[in-house]
Amino acid sequence: MDKGGSSIPDEEWERFLREAEAGTPGAPEEPSARARMVTRRLREEPGPPQGWRTHEPPRRRRGKAWYVVGLVLVVALFVVALDPGRVTGWFGFDGGGGSAAASGQPTLDDPFKGSPAEHWAAGTAGITMPSARATGWMSEKQVADALDSSLAFLSDSGLDPAVLRGERPVKAIAALNPKQADVREYLANAFDTPDRKNDPLTLFSRFDPSYARLAGDVIKTRGGITYREGERGAVEVTADVTFVYPLVRASGDSDEVARTIARREIVMSWGDPGKVLTEPGTFSLKAYRVDSANGGCSNTTGYFRPEFAKERGPSDDGTKVDPYERGTSMDERMRDRDASDCGTATRT
Numbered sequence: 529m530d531k532g533g534s535s536i537p538d539e540e541w542e543r544f545l546r547e548a549e550a551g552t553p554g555a556p557e558e559p560s561a562r563a564r565m566v567t568r569r570l571r572e573e574p575g576p577p578q579g580w581r582t583h584e585p586p587r588r589r590r591g592k593a594w595y596v597v598g599l600v601l602v603v604a605l606f607v608v609a610l611d612p613g614r615v616t617g618w619f620g621f622d623g624g625g626g627s628a629a630a631s632g633q634p635t636l637d638d639p640f641k642g643s644p645a646e647h648w649a650a651g652t653a654g655i656t657m658p659s660a661r662a663t664g665w666m667s668e669k670q671v672a673d674a675l676d677s678s679l680a681f682l683s684d685s686g687l688d689p690a691v692l693r694g695e696r697p698v699k700a701i702a703a704l705n706p707k708q709a710d711v712r713e714y715l716a717n718a719f720d721t722p723d724r725k726n727d728p729l730t731l732f733s734r735f736d737p738s739y740a741r742l743a744g745d746v747i748k749t750r751g752g753i754t755y756r757e758g759e760r761g762a763v764e765v766t767a768d769v770t771f772v773y774p775l776v777r778a779s780g781d782s783d784e785v786a787r788t789i790a791r792r793e794i795v796m797s798w799g800d801p802g803k804v805l806t807e808p809g810t811f812s813l814k815a816y817r818v819d820s821a822n823g824g825c826s827n828t829t830g831y832f833r834p835e836f837a838k839e840r841g842p843s844d845d846g847t848k849v850d851p852y853e854r855g856t857s858m859d860e861r862m863r864d865r866d867a868s869d870c871g872t873a874t875r876t
Contacts, residue, residue: 634785636743639774643787643875644852645748648772652683654749655769664761665800671755671763674798677703678753678765678811686733686771686792687747693737694831700732705812707805722830729832730818733771733790736778736831743774743785750854751791762799764814767792770854775834786834787876789851790820793858819861821851825870847871 632642640646648654657679660672684691684700691697696719704711717726728734735741751769758764770791776784795814799806806812824833847864849871865871 634743634774634787636776636783636785639743639746639785639787640748640772643772645750645772645787645789648748648750650746650748651687652679652749654751655679655682655767656752658752658754663755664757664763665803666763666798674763674765674811675753675755677809678767678796681796681811682767682769682794685731686769686790687749689742689745692733692735692742692773694734697732703810705799705806705810707807708812711813719830723828724826727828728830729790729820729823729827731792731794731813731816733773734831735773735775735788736829736833739778739831740775740786740834741778743776746774748772758797758814760800760803762797762804765796765798765811767794767796768858770852772852773832773834777836782836784836786822786836788820788823788832788834789873789876790818790823790832791851791854791858791861792816792818817858817862819849819851819858819871821849821871821873822876848874850874851876 634641634643638646640648657675660668660675662668663671666674681700681703684703685697688697688699691700701715704715706712714726717723718728722728749769749771751767753765753767755763755765768791770789773788773790775786775788776782794816796811797814798811801808804812820832822834824835827833849861851873852875
């Protein structure tokens with residue numbers, strides 16, 4: 529536009545463009561963005577161009593828009609990776625069985641979800657073992673064998689699939705000293721006429737197959753084995769282990785998962801056959817006890833009986849116990865509880 533406000537003739541603009549493109553010496557510098565816009569409109573529109581100060585909505589800047597959209601997508605994918613359950617909740621669906629997963633409840637695919645056992649090892653891998661050294665009447669090799677046999681007993685009594693579905697723990701019983709009279713009496717009554725005194729659950733984990741079954745084949749554990757020299761040079765092996773069993777109903781199509789937690793402390797005395805009445809390769813039970821959660825309070829059926837939603841009644845007023853907590857010894861945990869106090873689990 530000239531000083532008087534008249535428009536530059538089309539011929540002048542055409543000449544300007546030709547000279548600029550050809551790089552003619554002395555040609556004027558490239559026009560401003562505003563000038564280029566006016567030139568384009570002169571070519572495309574038959575009518576006169578809009579005035580310089582006429583308002584015109586700004587054009588969308590594609591590069592910046594795509595940058596913002598890309599950033600939003602990256603953030604969304606990051607959120608999905610961290611917590612897919614939350615994202616599915618935004619859209620009002622859970623992908624089938626997802627409502628439990630989104631709420632931190634156990635599922636068939638993740639039966640330990642929402643509990644410390646989610647990060648525990650499985651089976652005997654969760655039981656720490658000490659190094660063997662000559663102790664009492666045993667050489668280092670004999671101690672190593674006794675430790676291995678003690679671990680095998682824990683597996684045969686608390687992890688064996690047949691025992692868990694209610695069968696008798698034949699292999700575990702074979703490791704017990706057959707000449708120990710009180711244990712013979714206990715075993716004779718525990719499986720046929722179980723009661724509070726002769727409860728097989730003190731030593732063995734069992735579930736009534738008509739009521740509940742394991743949810744999968746993984747059992748989580750945490751604990752360890754220690755040993756010391758005992759009376760008459762015997763090697764006393766103490767196991768303190770927590771077992772976590774995920775379960776579902778034996779019948780029906782319910783996918784609800786319940787968990788039973790059992791912490792056992794067993795003292796196994798590997799005595800010198802030359803000094804005590806025992807059979808070589810077996811041990812005597814010196815002490816054994818269990819503290820369980822969601823296994824059925826005052827249960828004398830000989831099986832753990834986990835409660836599912838429909839069976840769950842009001843909470844007991846007994847001692848509050850976190851079944852996953854292992855910083856407290858069994859002595860401390862049981863000290864303030866009498867035989868009638870099953871304790872109330874703060875979580876399962």
